[in-house]
Amino acid sequence: MSRIGLTVLVAFATAPVAAIQAASAPAAAGAALERCRDLRQAAPADALDACAAAAAAGDGAAAREAMFHASEAAQTLGRFDEVETWLARIAATLPADGAERDRFRLERRAGMLAFRRGEHAAALAAFDRAGRLAERLEPGDRATALNDLGIVQRKLGDYPAALTSLIGSLAIKERLGDPAQLAPALQNIADVYREAGDLDQAETYLWRAIALHARAGARLKEAHAHESLGLVALARGDAEAAVRAFAEAATIFAEAQAAPDQLRVLLRQGELDAAAGAREALAARLAAADALIARLGGAVPLGHARLAAEADVLAGRVRAGADRLAAALAAHEDTVTPERQQALARLATWYESLGDWARAYAAQRQAFELRHALDERQRSETLDRLRIRHGVAEREREIAVLALDGARQQVALEQARRTRDLLFAGAVLLVLALWALHRRRVWRLRVDAERRRAALERELAQFRAAAERLRADRRRLRLALERTGEPMLLVDTAGQVYLANRAARALLGRPAEAAADESTALADWIGAAQAAQVAQWSARSDEAAAPPPAGGAGVWLLPLALEEELIVLGLSTSPGPRPDTRDVLDDLVEAHVRDEAPPPVTPAEPAARPAAGPVPEAFRAALVALMREVVDLWESTTRRTRVELAEASGVWRITIDDGRLRVRTMERYLTMERVPDRPRWREVLRTAYFVVADCPLDAAQRERLRGLIDAVKALAP
16 A cells, blocks of 8 residues: 555544544533532532633633632632632633623622631622622522622621621522522521521521521531521520530531531530530540641641640649640730630639739730720721722712713713814814924924034045145155165054055065055055064154164164154165165155244344244143143043054054053143144144044034134144
8 A cells, every 4th residue: 555545544544533532522621510510519629629620621611610619619628829819810711891790700709708818898898899790690699699798797797787688688589489599598697696696586597597408408508507506506505505506517517528617616616615624525626626727737726725725724734724825825916806805815814813913914904905906896897898888879879970961961972073073173284284394394404414414524524634634745755765776664653554665565566556445554564473563663662762673584664753653664684774765764854854944034034933942832832732632532522541542543653661551752742841842733733633533522522622723723833
């Protein structure tokens, strides 16, 4: 069989498998969600894992449903941080529009989480938001919202409002005829009656709720009802009935693995054992509570520590029990709960029995202060509830006012629309006019900027040309070098070849005339090694020192004492210039000196300036002022040193003095005392032209430098 045929056969064989897997994926996700629902009430710990798996397997509404069940299971287990995480995940998956029922469930779960954490004002606000959302949903949802609202109102001590909300919820549920929905409402009403002191009514409602829970199979809710029944019995002083009710609740909680609820009931049973003086039963309760605390992984509750202290007292170790309870109270110093207030009162009683009046007084005072703080907190929560109610009423009033103003605004809207159209048309015309003016102004600014840029470039070109004109006469130098047959290069202080005579060009294989793109770097003419030797000699040499040979065969050096610092580099095999070559160079220097000297004074013509003697002080001062300004502008605009100025401009020689780079010739023009008798004013001007052409100067700096340049030129010989 060919390879193509085999591939086709494999594709036909695997296609049904892929189709079966695709069809079975939704079925598997549905089965995981169904298992999550079944375990939610009976086994919350197992339900948490099953619901997490269902949320990962499903998508959309199915995944949110699994996450809601997971949050409920985590709340049953007392894992409040996990509940908050699940609620955040649900909020992130809600669509922007729709899903009103999921939003209602999310607000309700947020309120239940706040309620379990003891944040009753926050729970009241969340339940109130859930109630407003429920008004657009089914009657059952409105009944659930009223039931939640009644629970938190009861916790805040607002019993009339709680009964109103709970009875309203019960009425809706009775109309719906669902026994499973009636039981929670009956139980909550019973709790209100119990806390209000009407124990007969509370017991009646609780037995009805227990029967309905048992019929619906809601074991956890049935356990909570039995626990409330035990509290009713305690309020009546019927300890035996309370023991039976708590035992029934504990059994159901243990079967459901609801560890937080089981621990709470165990501590209630321990209270009864301590009150009855049953030491062995109390010890057994404490051991079971220790195991639950270890499984939950949290801190030891204060109630557990108080019961352990009660066990010590029952055993006759009053001092040990008091110390144990005092240590537990110190560990829970920041808590403000009725349980802590009762523990402090109990501790005061024990210290009083021991005759420790100071500690008894301190504990009793703390108990009194804590009772006062609890009362203040209850009043604060009541104020929070009233503030929330006031805010809701204010919002409803604002909504009504807005609805009333809506009709008026609708009438004014049409007129405003017409006015807006007219204003919009006028605004468009105004914007177009402003845009045209702006474009014209931009064009003018651009033209002015281009004109200024062109003027600046012309000015910079003039400065560069002036600097080039100040250099030694290239024609005279070329003629002088050509008079001898000895190959020579003329090099400036920057290491650039200024001129090369024909003999040097023929020796180095260069064209007779310089090309436009010819390199001027000395290393490109004689090699990097000999160029480096020339640079080292130039850096070490002094102006007054006689130039020694560079040290390499076929190369000799001689400075040319013109206006600028130039070096004659001979390429002959002799150790120095021939006599005729030296005579030519000396004649060149003497001719330059004669040209630069002032003209002689004749009897028929008065002298414009002295023919001999030192340079005028005004000219020296102008040179110093110009050189100082040049150096200051270079250092301030480029952040570079005067040595780098000499290197970049190629005007001044850089020497080495005690291992440091110096520009001694340039530095003579920075003070009046050191200016030479025959100053190299052209070098100063060339340096100024270089700075004004190559540094980023502003208009004021450029104008100031131009004025100093003009002053030097006016006083130059």
